Amino acid sequence: xxxxxxxxxxxxxxxxxxxxxxxxxxxxxxxxxxxxxxxxxxxxxxxxxxxxxxxxxxxxxxxxxxxxxxxxxxxxxxxxxxxxxxxxx
Amino acid sequence: xxxxxxxxxxxxxxxxxxxxxxxxxxxxxxxxxxxxxxxxxxxxxxxxxxxxxxxxxxxxxxxxxxxxxxxxxxxxxxxxxxxxxxxxxxxxxxxxxxxxxxxxxxxxxxxxxxxxxxxxxxxxxxxxxxxxxxxxxxxxxxxxxxxxxxxxxxxxxxxxxxxxxxxxxxxxxxxxxxxxxxxxxxxxxxxxxxxxxxxxxxxxxxxxxxxxxxxxxxxxxxxxxxxxxxxxxxxxxxxxxxxxxxxxxxxxxxxxxxxxxxxxxxxxxxxxxxxxxxxxxxxxxxxxxxxxxxxxxxxxxxxxxxxxxxxxxxxxxxxxxxxxxxxxxxxxxxxxxx
Numbered sequence: 249x250x251x252x253x254x255x256x257x258x259x260x261x262x263x264x265x266x267x268x269x270x271x272x273x274x275x276x277x278x279x280x281x282x283x284x285x286x287x288x289x290x291x292x293x294x295x296x297x298x299x300x301x302x303x304x305x306x307x308x309x310x311x312x313x314x315x316x317x318x319x320x321x322x323x324x325x326x327x328x329x330x331x332x333x334x335x336x337x
Numbered sequence: 338x339x340x341x342x343x344x345x346x347x348x349x350x351x352x353x354x355x356x357x358x359x360x361x362x363x364x365x366x367x368x369x370x371x372x373x374x375x376x377x378x379x380x381x382x383x384x385x386x387x388x389x390x391x392x393x394x395x396x397x398x399x400x401x402x403x404x405x406x407x408x409x410x411x412x413x414x415x416x417x418x419x420x421x422x423x424x425x426x427x428x429x430x431x432x433x434x435x436x437x438x439x440x441x442x443x444x445x446x447x448x449x450x451x452x453x454x455x456x457x458x459x460x461x462x463x464x465x466x467x468x469x470x471x472x473x474x475x476x477x478x479x480x481x482x483x484x485x486x487x488x489x490x491x492x493x494x495x496x497x498x499x500x501x502x503x504x505x506x507x508x509x510x511x512x513x514x515x516x517x518x519x520x521x522x523x524x525x526x527x528x529x530x531x532x533x534x535x536x537x538x539x540x541x542x543x544x545x546x547x548x549x550x551x552x553x554x555x556x557x558x559x560x561x562x563x564x565x566x567x568x569x570x571x572x573x574x575x576x577x578x579x580x581x582x583x584x585x586x587x588x589x590x591x592x593x594x595x596x597x598x599x600x601x602x603x604x605x606x607x608x609x610x611x612x613x614x615x616x617x618x619x620x621x622x623x624x625x626x627x628x629x630x631x632x633x634x635x636x637x638x639x640x641x642x643x644x645x646x647x648x649x650x651x652x653x654x655x656x657x658x659x660x661x662x663x664x665x666x667x668x669x670x671x672x673x674x675x
Contacts, residue, residue, distance in 0.1 A: 261369055283346050306370070306416030307425065 250292035253323030253334040257286050262305065263317040269300040285319055293335040294323070360409075373418035375409050377485040400481050401550040402619050403609055408484030410608045414600045422493050425597075426500065433504055433590040441511055445583035453579030458512050460572060460642045461588065462523030463533055464564070465505040470540040472498035474556040481549040490601055494557065501594065508587050532641045535634040542630075550609070554620060555627040557602050559669075562658040563631050563651070565595035571650035572642050599661070607665040617666065624662065625670035628655070 255270070257263040267286045271277050277290040288294070302309040311332040323334035351358065353367040356376040361367060383395045393400060398408070415425070440446060446454065475495030482488040506520060513519040527533050539560070546552045569592035573585050610617045632655055639647035659669040 259366075264366060264368070281346075283344060306414055307421070 251336050252289045252291050253294050253321075253336060254287060254289045255294065255296075255321040255334060256319040257288070257317050258319060259284050259286055260317060262309075262313070265304040265309075266296060266301050266314065266317055269304055270294065270296055273297050273300050290334075293333065295334075296332040298330050298332075368416070369420065370413075370416035370418050374413075374486045374489055378483070378488070396483060398483050400483065401548045403550040403612075403616050405483075405609070405612055405616075409486050410612070411484070411487045411490070411605045412608075413486070413490045414604050415597065417490060417493050426497070429590065429594065429597075430500070432593075433507075433587075436586045436590065437507060437511060440583045440586055445586075446511055446514075448580055449576075449583055450579035450581075453576055453581055453584075454512055456642060457576070457581070457584050458509065458519040458523065459526060460638060461505060461568070462509045462512075462519055463527040463530070464568070465502040465509075465520075466524070466527045467536065467540055467560075467564070468498045468502035468505065470544060471495075471556055471561070472502070473544055474552045477546075478549045478553055487605065490605075491553075494598065494601070497594065497598065501591070504590060508584075511587065532637040535637060539630055539634040551623050553602075553605070554623040555631075557598070558606060558662075559624060559627040559658070560631050561595065561598070561602075562661065563635055563654045565591065566654040566657050567635060567639060567650060569595065571639070571646075571653065575643055575646075603661065603665060606662070606667060610666045621668055621670070624667060628658075628669045 257267050263286065267279065267288060270288050270290075271279055273296075274290050274294050276292075277288050277294060280287040280289070296311065296314065298309055298311050311327055311329070314332050321334060324337055326333040326335065352363065352365060353361075354372060357367045357372055360375055361371065378396055380396065385395075387393065387395060398404070415421070417425070449457075472495045475491045475498060478491035479488045479495060482491060509520045509523065510517065527537060543552060543555050543560075546555065569588065573581070573588060575581075576584055606620065610620055632651060635651050635654075636648060639651045641647070643650050655669065662669050
């Protein structure tokens with residue numbers, strides 16, 4: 249089993265939408281709910297797709313906006329216009 | 338002494354309001370949009386009928402021929418409630434202001450061919466009166482419509498239309514180098530100009546419609562669906578030959594707004610048509626009727642701007658609208674011979 253990557257998000261409107269998008273797009277992702285925040289673990293690799301989040305928010309969502317919702321993350325980051333990916337090398 | 342700090346998780350007993358929980362389930366946190374729109378309007382136990390229309394309840398499904406089992410299927414893909422609407426519109430206003438300030442500061446309008454400047458003033462500025470009519474129509478939908486989901490979105494759209502009228506007025510001020518001559522002249526054109534009378538008559542006929550969904554179709558789907566492509570594509574393209582780029586910088590905003598609003602109108606039309614064949618028949622009837630009238634009303638305006646190519650431009654806008662509606666399972670009807 250590969251090491252888990254993880255991301256912790258605030259339970260804000262954006263954060264909830266991002267968490268839901270992650271869970272829909274990464275079948276192995278696990279949600280852990282805490283007061284005011286949500287931690288998501290996923291073995292090896294986790295992708296946040298901009299289209300998927302945009303659809304849930306009803307507006308264009310830029311992966312750079314993730315920093316407004318992130319509390320913590322672990323893993324290397326690969327970011328482009330369409331996605332934000334966490335992984336271990 | 339040892340202080341042990343721990344986070345104690347308190348599970349909320351309820352994640353949302355009861356009326357939202359009944360619809361989506363108790364253990365699911367609802368989004369603000371859902372809480373602000375679903376099942377907010379009262380549906381029963383009305384005390385008094387409106388004195389001005391005693392045949393109806395205060396909120397009454399019978400105010401339109403469209404029949405829905407559930408009036409909360411008109412989900413706005415933009416998910417507008419107060420905050421999201423204002424954030425989105427503030428950004429739009431900012432982009433328009435930036436464009437106009439850029440044009441104004443550099444005096445770019447002076448580089449546009451004078452004849453085209455006059456032409457733009459004559460085709461664009463009277464439309465601010467049409468936007469005002471659109472505002473009234475949206476407010477009627479907000480007033481007589483059924484279900485908060487469509488009425489709140491219509492009220493937002495109404496506010497948009499006042500904003501658009503202001504945007505057009507601002508362009509008029511830039512064209513007049515700060516003076517209001519062009520705006521005054523445009524009002525005269527709207528009231529007296531021969532080319533504008535069919536469109537003004539159409540707008541005034543819409544203002545006295547009583548079926549709010551018909552108003553929705555006539556104004557937001559048909560008329561907007563023809564006016565905006567005509568304005569933002571055909572008229573705009575004609576300006577290229579006259580160095581019209583500075584004008585396009587200012588009017589480009591209108592195309593952005595129309596694309597945004599169309600996401601909502603498409604979703605509403607798709608949901609209404611998908612409900613039943615009876616709805617589809619009613620919608621197609623309205624589309625045909627108002628499609629023909631709007632087509633005819635826009636011809637003189639298009640001819641004035643584009644000359645002989647005016648008819649083709651209106652037909653092109655009509656084909657675009659027709660293709661859009663076909664994707665939603667609706668038909669605009671046969672093309673009318675000009």
